[in-house]
Each structure stands twice: as C-alpha cells, then as structure tokens.
Amino acid sequence: MLTDRFLRDRRGVSLEAGERARLEAAISTTSTVEARKIIARAGEWLDQSTLLVEGIMSRYLDDRDGLRQLVAIHLPGDFVDLHAYPLKHLDHDVGTMTPATIAIVPHVELDAITEEMPELTRKLWFATLLDAAIHRAWLFRLGRLDAIGRVAHFFCETNVRLQSAGLSDGRQFTLGLTQADVAEICGLTTVHVNRVVRHLREEGLCTFRNGKVEILDAAKLARRGQFDPAYLYIDDPASPPLPDQRPRR
Amino acid sequence: MLTDRFLRDRRGVSLEAGERARLEAAISTTSTVEARKIIARAGEWLDQSTLLVEGIMSRYLDDRDGLRQLVAIHLPGDFVDLHAYPLKHLDHDVGTMTPATIAIVPHVELDAITEEMPELTRKLWFATLLDAAIHRAWLFRLGRLDAIGRVAHFFCETNVRLQSAGLSDGRQFTLGLTQADVAEICGLTTVHVNRVVRHLREEGLCTFRNGKVEILDAAKLARRGQFDPAYLYIDDPASPPLPDQRPRR
DNA sequence: GCATGCGATTAACCTCGATCATGACGATTC
DNA sequence: GAATCGTCATGATCGAGGTTAATCGCATGC
Secondary structure (H helix, E strand, C coil), X not given: CCCCCCCCCECCCCCCHHHHHHHHHHCCEEEEECCCCEEECCCCECCEEEEEEECCEEEEEECCXXXXXXXXXXXXXXXXXXXXXXXXXXXXXXXXXXXXXXXXXXXXXXXXXXXXXXXXHHHHHHHHHHHHHHHHHHHHHHHHCCHHHHHHHHHHHHHHHHHHCCCXXXXXXXXXXXXHHHHHHHCCCHHHHHHHHHHHHHCCCEEEECCEEEECCHHHHHHHCCCCHHHHCECCCCCCCCCCCCCCC | CCXXXXXXXXXXXXXXXXXXXXXXXXCCEEEEECCCCEEECCCCECCEEEEEEECCEEEEEECCCCCEEXXXXXXXXXXXXXXXXXXXECCCEEEECCCEEEXXXXXXXXXXXXXXXXXXXXXXXXXXXXXXXXXXHHHHHHHHCCHHHHHHHHHHHHHHHHHHCCCCCCCEEECCCCHHHHHHHHCCCHHHHHHHHHHHHHCCCEEEECCEEEECCHHHHHHHCCCCHHHHCECCCCCCCCCCCCCCC
C-alpha cells in the first residue's frame, strides 16, 4: 500500500489496519515528479497534502541572496507537508531532490478524519510533531556542532530514518544527494563539505560518493556527531529504555 | 482569563468564546515557578502540558560538554509543551528563564477535547505547528546568517511576538535574558554576543541592556537580520511596524 | 567596612571554515 | 568530434568568530 511506510515502527503510534485503510482511502491521486521540481511555494494557499511514496524531497528557505537553507529532508513514508492541513499557508518551499512518487491527500478528507477518528487524528498530529523534533535536532546540529560533526550527525540521522523505512541495512544507503545539497543542509559551503567528506573517509568513519553513503564505523560516527536517535521516536527494543515513568515535579 | 493570550490574533485560528472557555476549564492548577528552574526533562513521561501565563520559558538541548542550544523561547500565552500531548516523551528539557506563572492542563482533558471538539483540536494542532515554523526560522538563522544577523533576527522576532501578546509597544521590551542566554539561542559565545551588541548599538540599530531591548531603527534591524514575520502567522500585518514588507516570493 | 558573585566588557591570540581560483572527470547535447 | 554542464577535488588566502583571561560595575550579604 502507498501508506505502508507512514509511521512505521514509531513508539506507540503505529497505525491500526483500519486506520491505515482509512488513510489509504483518503488519497485522491498518485503521480510521479521529476527531480528538482517545486511542489509548493511559501505563502501559497494549500488544500491538499503530499505523502511521499518514493524518492527524496526537501523543504527549504531562501535568503536574500538566493542561498538556500534546507529545513527538512523527507524520505519515503513521510507525510511531507501534512502541517499544511492546519496551517493552510506554508512558510517555506517544498520540492523534490530526486525523481519521486507522491500521493495526494485532499484536506477535505482530513476534515472527515478529524471529525470521525480522533485517535487517528492524534497520530497524524504526532507525525507533524516528529518533524518538529527533527527540526530541533537540526538546530542542535547547526548551533553546537562543527562542520565534521554536522555532516556526521546528518548521515547518522538519515541512516536511522532510512533503516526504519526499510531502505538502509544500517551500513550503506543511497541518498541521491550531492555535496552541495549536504552543504545546504548543514549550513556549510560545498567546498568545505568536500573537505569534511574527505576527512571522514580518511578517519575511517564513512564514505560519500555519487550520492551513496557507506558507514564504516557507526559508533565513532555517532560519537563524532553527538548523535542520539531518541528524538526519532523509533520503536526499537535495542534502543535505550526511557527513564522514569512518573509525572513531573 | 489565563488563556487570554493563547493564539491571540493568529491567522484564521483565534479561539471562539466557547472554545476558550473549554480550554480554561481544562486547566487543573496554576502555580508560580522561580527563575532558572527545570519543568520537564528530556525522556520523561508526561501526562500534562504547561500553558505559560507570565514570564519567559525555554526549551533546550544539551551537548556532551554541557553546552546548551536553546530550541525555543516561550512568551506569555504560549502553550509551552503542548506537543507532549501526542508525543508523551519530550526530546528536550523545558525550563523557566525568569520567574513564571504557569497553568497545567492534564492530557485527559485534551483527550476529551479531541473527542468532542475537532475544530478546537485543529487549533491546538495549529499552535504546535506554529512552534515548528519558528524552529524553521531559527534553522535559517543558524544556517544562513552571520552573528550580527542572528542577533538582529532574534530581536525582531521577539519584538513581534511580544507585541502580539501585548507586551511590547514595538519599540522596546523587557526580556529578562542575559547575553549568555542570547548566545545559547544564536549559537555564539557570550563574548561574541557582547561584540555584536556593541556593533548593533554603534550602528544605531538597537540596544540591549539589563535584559531590555530598545529598537532604534526597526527597518534597518529587520533588513540586517533578513527578518520577514510571515512565519509567525500573525493576523494583522499592518500593526507591527515592519519595514521591507515585500510580498512573499 | 570587605567578601562574594554574576554579568558585561575588552584585549590577545588562533582556528575553522569561507572565498577565490583552477582543474579533472563524466554525461549531455550539437 | 567539440562544447557545455554538473559534480568532485584541491590549493592559497583571509576573516569571522572562538578561546582564554583579565577587569569592571553592581548587587547582595556578613
């Protein structure tokens, strides 16, 4: 199904069969989009949202000089601009990085879901908050890590996310991004990303060639990027147990 | 009312009287908290959320060395950790910056609201997505602006937000933050924040003394920080004295 | 009176990453 | 075949901002 990867293995909010069917029924059309195409522009009124089925998409802000800051990259299974449902206008552009397959969900369908299925509504809400949690990790990355740490953190994050989508074996994955894309994600120049990639390769942490990442030493890479996957809310029995179940104060 | 400032003057989602009353009724307790106190820790299970009535709060991530990256600051009227309702565990700490008055909303009350009032639910959802939009502006700030631009952008944003809460006249406001706090927000050192503040003062853009910001030239300040308030989704674009109101893209 | 402590300020030094430039390589298009 | 373009690679130079440390102003407390 088109929604198979949506909220897969997320802590406590994976969809019931009926919920998944309802969401699947909410899809109006499916289409393929070529690479580097804009799907929605900042400020535009939206009455539908986009579920990414295949390919890589991104959300970004442009500065005055046309330089671009990516604020999110999206992998198959992501509900790319579900937040447009409550917001109606976006504060950023949305576009494809690679050729992509997308499924369209009209907001009238989401109206119906929010009227009839509060539990599913909460799960959709959760999905948008997961994106916000990733925003926060990106803030940490830009605010507190140096160039090498930023790229290391990004590769770790993407590896875990792709793995939970069944698109990485944990050791290598194809991303289809260029060094310039990584620069726009990590707030660096392409020239410096190139040097960072070389450094990571020479230190035996990972390689990045032709849009393909190979992780050579996952532990070291995670340490270098101060990466802790808790913010991804993935349902992994191996992940560290959550502390302290009592209410605050 | 305690909820008076919540979603005030936000585009298309301000609360109806009945909705506000329902939210007000959902508050279980109110309390005051001293400055620099932690309200919720990362990873902790939460069954209630916090509405900020008075004072300044923040959300932040710590790095390995104890350095801190703020990911949000919250002003009166903000539903600080409403996202804990769907998420249940937070990926960051929540604390007060100044002495604060908070109202507690148990999640069981939010369960009832989501069952009975889909429209209000959508507005609560909107509120959490507004925080995400601010996260994105912060990503832009850290990724694409230099030190001076970051501080300028932060002051502009805070001015507009405080103004919509009725706590700034658009020219000056009291924030209660130190230069070290601004450093943790902008991904800089306190030493460099000090240099930036001096620069902004000498250029006649704004001053920052004893936690009080005075805006001397709003237009220049906004330009320097590439600040465009669209992402705050405020209802009346005319009221904040915002320069450089170029139509969005 | 003095001690203590926090925040703001400033100076000296140094490093990380930006900037500018150039070239190699492969994939197109003509 | 030549020409063009996108991506990757690498060197040289420079400046923004980090690091360290000392000083000052102003509270508060004894």
